Amino acid sequence: MTPFALNSPGGFARTSGVADLVVYLHGFRSSSRSVKAQKMIDCFDQAGLSSNLWVPDLPASPARAMAMIEQHLDARLQSQPELSLTFIGSSLGGYYATVLGELYAQASIVLLNPAIKPYDDLQDQIGKKKVYFSD
Incomplete structure (x- = not known):
């Protein structure tokens, strides 16, 4: 299902229905208050699809x-x-989306600058760290 199609070099147009459930997965040390997450929330709100x-x-x-x-997801699917x-x-949410796409074969996946090998790349992040957009 493709909810948006590129109709010009700078814009997208809605073409068909959106999935029943779209899950946005943020990156490492990020949150639902990140810029990308908030843009996603705003876009769905403006389209009247916030419940999706x-x-x-x-x-x-x-x-x-x-x-x-x-x-x-298992509770929803039940x-x-x-x-x-x-x-x-x-980012790391892209890695999660890739794994989840294998677990839930019916799912579509969109990756935004996904982490490819977080198990190697994030070794220096182990331990107590500040989470962005919170204290």
């Missing part, structure tokens, strides 16, 4: 983040087995 969007605040732990996402899914992932 889920922008969770992901824990820093990849295991906890994936468990939280899977728990939410009550709505035909639920169409789209994952939009930025």
Whole structure:
């Protein structure tokens, strides 16, 4: 399902329905209050589709983040087995979206500058760190 199509070098036009559930997954040390997440929320609000969007605040732990996402999705799919899914992932969220796309074969995936090897690239980030957009 393609909800938007490029209609000029600078703009997109809505072409068809959007997935029942679009999950925006932010990057490492980011949150639902990031610029990209807020633009996503605003876009869905303006289109009257805010109920189709889920922008969770992901824990820093990849295991906890994936468990939280899977728990939410499995509960939704149990009550709505035909639920169409789209994952939009930025940075580490792009890595998560890739993994989730393999777990949920019916899903579409959009990647924004995805992390390719976070298990190597984020080694220096282990430990207590400040999360952007919060204290």
